[in-house]
Structures are given as C-alpha cells and as structure tokens.
Amino acid sequence: MASKKRKREVDVELVKVYEELADQDETVRLNAARTLLSQIFKAGVTSEEQTTNILRRLFRGLCSGRKAARLGFSVALTELLSQLSVTEASAADSPISSATIVHILEGETTPETGTSGQDGRDHYFGRIFGADAILKSGIFFARSDQVQWKQLLDLIAALAIKKPWLRQECGWILFSCISANTAVPVPQTFAIDTLEALLSHKLIRTPEGVAVWIATTKRFPDAKLPKSAWKHEDPLASKEINALSTILKDARASQPDQDFEAQGSATWSANLHFAWDVVLSELYATVAEPQVSARDRVSFEKFWAVAVEESLFSNASSTERKSWGLNLWRRVMETAPRSLLRHTFTQAALRCFVNSLKAPERLLQRCASRLAQTFPRRILMENNEEEKEDSNGFISTCVRSFLESVSYGDFDLITKTKTMQNILETKSDQVTMAIAQALEHLLESSVVDETEELRNTRQKCIVGLQGKVLAVALRSVEQSPVESVALPVAASIMTSWLQKAYISPESLAKQDTPVTSQVHELIVARLGAGFEQALRLGNPGVRLFAESLLSIHAMEQSGVQMKIQFEDEVATAIDTAWTRLQESYRLAQIQASQKDSEKNPYSMHDGLLLLYCLILFQVYNGETEAVEITRELIAFHDQWIASHKKSGKSKKSQKATALMEGDDVAIIEILLGFASRPSKFLRRITQQIFESLAPQISKDGLESLCNILRAKENAQGQNEMFQSADVDMADNSDEEDLDSDVEIVSASSSAEEDASTRDSESESESDGDSSTSSTDEEQDSESDAELAAFDAALASALGTRPLDQTDAAGSSSDSESDADMGDDEMMELDEKLAEVFRARNSVNPKNKRKEAKDAKENIVNFKNRVLDLIDTYLKQQYQNPLAIELITPLLKLIRTTKTKQIADHANNVLRNFLTKCKGPVGPNLTTSAEIERGISVLKLIHEETCLQASNQHAAAASLSSILVTKAVAKGDPPSLSTIVQLYASTRLRQLTDKKCHVTPIFFTDWNNWCQSTEKRFAK
Secondary structure, three states: OHHHHHHHHHHHHHHHHHHHHOOOOHHHHHHHHHHHHHHHOOOOOOOHHHHHHHHHHHHHHHOOOOOOHHHHHHHHHHHHHHHHOOOOOOOOOOOOOHHHHHHHHHHHOOOOOOOOHHHHHHHHHHHHHHHHHHHHHOHHHHHOOHHHHHHHHHHHHHHHHHOHHHHHHHHHHHHHHHHOOOOOOOOHHHHHHHHHHHHHOOOOOOHHHHHHHHHHHHHOOOOOOOOOOOOOOOOOEHHHHHHHHHHHOOOOOOOOOHHHOOOOOOOOOOOOOHHHHHHHHHHHHHHHOHHHHOOOEOOHHHHHHHHHHHHHOOOOOOHHHHHHHHHHHHHHHHHOOHHHHHHHOOHHHHHHHHHHHOOOOHHHHHHHHHHHHHHHHHHHOOOOHHHHHHHHHHHHHHHHHHHHHOOOOOHHHHHOOOHHHHHHOOOOHHHHHHHHHHHHHHHHOOOOOOOHHHHHHHHHHHHHHHHHHHHHHHHHHHHOOOOOOHHHHHHHHHHHHHHHHHEOHHHOOOOOOOOOHHHHHHHHHHHHHHHHHHHOOOHHHHHHHHHHHHHHHHHHHOOOOEOOOOOHHHHHHHHHHHHHHHHHHHHHHHHHOOHHHOOOOOOHHHHHHHHHHHHHHHHHOOOHHHHHHHHHHHHHHHHHHHHHHHOOOOHHHHHHOOOOOOHHHHHHHHHHHHHOOOOHHHHHHHHHHHHHHHHHOOHHHHHHHHHHHOOOOOHHHHHHHOOOOOOOOOOOOOOOOHHHHHHHHHHHHHHHHHHHHHHHHHHHHHOOOOHHHHHHHHHHHHHHHHHHHHHHHHHHHHOOOOOOHHHOOOHHHHHHHHHHOOHHHHHHHHHHHHHHHHHHHHHHHHHHHHHHHHHHHHHHHHHHHHHHHHHHHHHHOOOOHHHHHHHHHHHHHHHHOOOHHHHHHHHHHHHHHHHHOOOOOOOOOOOHHHHHHHHHHHHHHHHHHOOOOOHHHHHHHHHHHHHHHHHHHHHOHHHHHHHHHHHHHHHHHHHHOOOOOOOHHHHHHHHHHHHHHHHHHOO
16 A cells, blocks of 8 residues: 555656646746656666656657647656666666667657647657757767667658658757767767768758768768768869759759759748858858868858859749848858958849848848848947958948949938948948948949949939938047047048049049039038038037148149149239148147137137138139138238237237227128028038137127118118119109110119029029029020010110110210201100000019019028127127127117018027026126216117017017116116116106107016115115
8 A cells, every 4th residue: 555655646746747847937847857857767776667657758748739848858858868878778777778769759759540730740849859859868879879879860861751841850950969069979970870861861962961961071070971972072062062052942953863863842931941051151161261162162252152142042033032042141241251241242132132122022021121230230240350451341342232232322212221321320430431431432433334324323322422421420529528530531531522622633543533523513512511510510620621621732732733723813822821721720729729728619710710711612612702802811811910910929919909900890791701602501610700700809890790780671771781783673664864764774684683693592502403593594584585675675666776786886976866856756756765664664573573582582691690690799708898789789670670580580699698698797898988888778778668669679678778787787886877867767758758669578677677686786
C-alpha cells in the first residue's frame, strides 16, 4: 500500500511538472524542467522503465500545440538527454540506449492513421523539435554512435522531402548543430555524414544544403567533402554563381545534368531564408581576409549583380521575389562592411525600390519603407576607422543613386517619403560635410549625351539640395554651444555658389560642365537666402558672409577672371572697397573678442563690414546702382576716418565723432534704398547694419526716417518721396493749350511705366512666379497700343501723320505754318483736340487706378521697412534721449494712415518701446536741452491726444505721455510743475473745446502715475 501511495504521489507531481512545462511564462517552464531533472529523475537511481516513460512523455509533449508546450518540453528533453550522454551505451548501468531514443522519437512523432491535418502538422513539428533536442544534447556525439546519428539524419532529410514547408527548419537544426560551439564537440564525421545524407536525398543543391556545406567547410576546412555535390567543389566558386543564384532564389532549374539540378521549394515564405545570411557572411570575409578571395570565390559585387540584380530585381520577377530582394538589401545595409555597400546601388534595384515606395501592393511598399529607414541609420554608423575613411564614397553613391533613380526630381515628393530629408538632416557634422562634398562633385561633373534641358534640371535639383544642407549646417551652428565643423560646411557651400556665380567658367579648371543661365539665377537667389539665414546667427553669420566674399576676392587677386569686368575707374573704387572690407573685418574680429562687446553684440565696425559686404555683393550681381553707392560709402568712410583721427584717442571722443553731423543721413538713405526692395535678405541685413550704427544715429538721421512715415499713401506721396514729377490723379483734363496737354500725357505715361516696373520687380522677387513678367509685358504692350492709338487720333485731329524720330529735324519749320490758321480753323481744331482728350481720359481711368494702387503698395511697403528700422533702434537705444523723438511720428502715423496693417505695425513698435521702459528704465534726459526737448515732445503728445482718432491711438498716446513725463521728472524734478500745468491745460481744453477728443483713459493713467510716485517727490 505504501509503494502504491508513493507512486500516486509521484504521478501527481509529474502531472504538475508536465503542466508547468507548457506554461506561457518562461520562468515557470524553467523551474518545472529543473524540478524534473533534480527531484524526479536522478542519474543512476531512476530505473530504465521510468526513464523511458519520461522520455516518451517528453517526446509526446513536443507534438502538442497547447500553450508553450514545445518550448518547455524541448528544454526539459535536451537537459535530460545531456545527463544521459555521460553514460556509455554499452555500460552495464546505462539506463537507455541511443537506438531506444531514436525509436521513441520516431514512434511518438508519427501521426496515427486518420488524424486531422492539424494533428499531423503538430506531430511533424514535434519530430523537428525532438531531433533538435537530441542534436543539442550531444548524446550521440558523446557515445560516438555513428549508426544512430545516421538514422536520425535520414529521419530529418526524409521529413524535409515529405513536407517541403518544413525543409527550412530541418536545414536550420543541421546548420546550427554543425556551426554551434557546444559542450560536446561535433565530430567531423557527423558533418560529413550530414552532407552525404543531404546528397543522397537530393537536398544538397538547396539553400539549406548550401548553408550546411558552408558551415562544414568553415568549421572543418580540411574535411574531405563529397565531390559529386558541386562541379567546382564549392557553392561559392565564381563559376557556380549562376547555379547559386538559382538555388538561393529557391527555384527549380531545368538543367541537362540532373545530378546538378537545383531542388526548388513548393512553398514561399515572406521571411528571408537563413541561407542568405550564411552566404553573405562568407562574402563579407573577403574584405577582412583578402586571402579568402584568392580561392577563386565569387566577389560580393558579382554576387549582387547575378544573384540579386538579375534575379530578384529583374522585370520578370514576381512580387514575392522582389520583396525578398528588398529585404535582402535591408539586411546588407545593416550588416555589410561600408566598402561593399556602393555595389548595391544598381539600376534594377533602385528602380524596384522607387517603384515599391509608391506601389499599391502593401507587401512591396512595406518592405521598401523599411529599407528606406536603414539608409540614414547606416550613414551614421561608424564601427571602425576603415569605415570612416570610406564613408564619403558610400554617401556620394547613395545620394547620386537616389537622384538618378528619379531623373534628378524631388525624390521625397515622388516616393511620398522623407528618405532624402532624413539623410540630409542627419545629426552629424562629418556626414553633413560628406553630403556637401558629394553634391558639389555632382554639380561639377558632366554626363555623357546630356541635353541642355536635362543639365538644367540636374543642376537645379543639386543646388536645391545644397540649400537644404546649408540650412541644416546653419541650424547646427545655432544649436551647438561650441563651434563645430558645421560652419565650414556652410562656408564651403557658399564659396562654391559664389565661384559659380561670379567667376568665369573658363577659369574654373576643375569644373567639367558650367552651370546654365537659369541655374546661375537660382544660385544668386540662393546666395541671398543663404546669407539671410547666416545673419540670424549673429557674429558667426557675419564672419561667414565676409569670409565667403573675401575668398572670391583672393581668387580674383590670384588672376582668376570674373564674369563681370570693370573699367579702370570703377575697378579702382571696387579695389578700395575690398581693402576697406578687409580692414573692417579685422577690426570687427578684434572688437568681437573683447569682453565689453558682449553687452552690444554689434559695433560700428560690424556695420561698415556688413555695408561693404552688401554693396560688393550687389556689384558682382550686376547691380549698376551699387557702383555709385560704393563711391558714396567710400567717401563717407574717408570722412569718418578723418574725423576719427582728429577727435583724438579718447573713448568718449571716438563715440561722439563716430558719425559726423549729416553723415548718418547718407547712410540711412543707402539702407532705405536696399530695405525698400522686396527681398528678405536685404531686409535682414539692413536691420542688422542699422542696429550696428544705432548708437551713432543723430536726430537728423531719425528725422529722415520720420519723413517717410509722413508721406501720403498715394502716387503723389510716392513722387514727393522719390523727388519725381507730380502726377495729376484727377479725372478732369480741361487744359488751355496743346503744349501743356502733351506734357501732362508724357508725365502720366512716365509715371505709369515707373509704377509698372516697380510692381514687376516686387512680384518677381517676393513670389518668384514666372507668370508675373509675362503679365507685365502684356500690360506694357497694352499701354503702348493705347499711346499709339492716341498719337493716331491726335495726328488725325491736326491733319498730319504721327510724329516719329525722322520728323524731329523739321519740327521747328512745320510749326511756322500754325500762324497761317484763321480763327474758325482754330476753333474747329480746339473742338477736335477736346474730343481726342476726352476719349483719352475715358480709357485712362483703369490704368490710373492701377497706378494709384501700385503707388500705395509701394509706400506701404516702404513704411513697413522704416518701421522695422525704428523698432530695431528703439529695442537697442531705449535709454537714448533721442528715442522720445520717435514717439510723435509714430502716433501721427497711427492716426493718419488709412492702412490698418500700418497702424497696427506702428502701434506694436510703440508698445514694444513702452514695454521696454517699464519701471525706472527709460530715456535718460540729463542736460537742460534734453529736458526742454522732452517737455516739447510732451506738448506734441498732448496735442495729438486732443485729435479725433481710434482707441488704439488714444491708449498709445496716454502711455507715451506717461513715459515722457517719467523721463522728464527723473531728469529734472522741478519740471514736474510744468508737467502738471500741461495736464491741467489739456483738461481745461477738454471741458471748453468741442474739437478736443481726449479719452478718459488719458487722465486715468495720469492719476494712477501720480499716486504711485507721490512718495518719491513729496518732501
């Protein structure tokens, strides 16, 4: 009874162990296996019957699809067989023989007759797991039981033939067994027997056979392998490449020699066969070990061309094969040495990759998307120094191949991905430099049989990508606290563009193909955009701007011919400008290194430096006006140097004479000339120059800015601003004589042409739309047609023909005939002329409305640029006594402008200034003259407050009045009585004058300020 009870207890414990071996939790499974091998089974104690029962149960458990039964039972079985392997099969105390193990495996994993399909599959899976457990345990190797392992090999090979969908798993366990380093070493005879078994079952010329063969030759290089397997005794032999390609594609090839026929698979798997990894690892070895390639083995380049390019990526390949090719390419990108990667960018592979990214098939699209993600990651991978040395070649090949695959179009737009963007935006300065060099090489290279249109497209694409790389480099400089290689990257791109924009193509010996005219225009535009981005960085951007231009000057001095040639007089001025630029750059660098420059990032030298850079940039761009501006700037600089020397070496004198009286007006006029143009770069640099010169700007200089704010926002204001002839916008044209009529027509026509020209330039710069120029040409042709019709009508009325250049000589003599006309004829002529001009005026209103609209847009744009400069001044010089001079013009602009955007802009500028001057901070009025001027400005503000305006104007005027009051009271407390009287008079005016429109907030703010400061002035 006791023995039966113990047996039941053991059975219960075994049931629990078997149940836990199938648990989903790996820890539970491992604990159950440990319990089985430590408590239930004990070597030398457990009887043969008990051991056999345990083995049968474990083998049977491998055939179960319940939970994780196969995983748990295979671990327990492997460990149990490992313990059995320490006992020889012929020993007297051997619990179980090798033949018994094979017999149990075969018996327990054979499905019974009549079982369902799933049950049969479970049994076949169980046989694979069981065979794997036997091989991993090494029990046959420890006992050197060659007969039994041959029987086991036959079972595995027979299963691979009977169930082709399990062939890869069968090959994997054999490959793993031979290549793994186990506690019990695999004997060489087993590896040879494995190949013999595969050969006898015609499985040697399969992907599994290739993998096992390579594993055997790698582990046992001196082994005598079957010679009938391969014609050249090696599947990786150069002459076996076609057969290897067919085998790895897993297709059956029809060959005359049936002994060397590739055994194809009846099934397909989306996963890449493990044999590809085995073959690739051998091909990679040719890079690390050149002696391997000396054995007449196929190279990686040839392998890719035949087994991948011509096989998986061929036009006739199915979707499934192409997905294999994309997965294989991804595997190579992740594992191959960098020197081999350039061989993968072949034509068919790239075509399949691009087409798959935009393909409707989800399989190909998913594989291609995963592949696209590997390129940026691999570019950043730096495993060893050898890869670093070859990184430029790989990156160049990658970028060039992608661009060529889409005919130098927008790769990301065509494929609807961010592949190229991710490559360009890699966070590595070394990679960014390599990409910049690759693009430069592509831009300078020539293509055989390339048409002008294709060259234009290619160069435009590359310049666009260079612009993106430049933006990445500049962002890296902005984000990096210390200087990195990103700034040289930006400098190399800018210098390259400058060379192609300004240097004659004949002088660029290294350049095979010059840029087209359209690309030249694009480069000039990109230069402006690039310098604008650089100037945002502050001093590093200024240095980049100056150094890039100076590099061109250095080449010019060395004898390189420029595209633009200057006359002697102009060349002298340009040379002087270059000399002044170099000197300003040197002084700016010295001042930037001083600690006292941290408070004010820009100095007078920075302003002059940027001015010279800007003007020389415009000169070499072909701007004719820039030459005259260069002379003006040199003259101003000469005066500044002379006054600077006379003032002595005192710092106060230097600051006081930084700009002589009236000199700042000339500089401001130059800046306004550039700022008024519709260019983001010009707006940026003029503001930065103005910020550098702001401490030295005089009252006259600020007044020149305010004069523009006072201009009318119409054609009359435009003509007054630019000192042009007045344009009569009225509709009535009752003129007294012929001469005045003709003059008016001429003036109107001239103004119309000027406005049309400015409008054309503005639209072409801001929008870059090619249709603008054609529209302006049509409008010009319409105007010419109208003038021609008017001339014809006028000639008809006068009884003559239209006047041309050939009639100029005889005009004086013809005019004498007018004296012979009688009174009646003169009256008739007057009626005809009046009719002609009435017809002319009926056509002109449409053109005049357009002219007025264009003039208003020009003035509004100009005022916006001036407001930007004033905002720059007030942000930096808010403590300057001259800052209060800008308050009244801003208030008047808010009140008088008819453009809401201008009113809002002016209000924002004034609000920013008032916010900057909160608390005790504000303009410092120290001298009596400054106090008197402050009181005068305060009176003007009160006058402005009394006028009818918007609530926006009233609030700004109230706060401005408080600001000036605070500044005057701080500088001269006794002046507080004058301020109180001024507020009192304004209150009285509010009560007695109907035309006074002071709002309540004006006195509310005054009362609040009085309450907050009464303790400061009370005695």
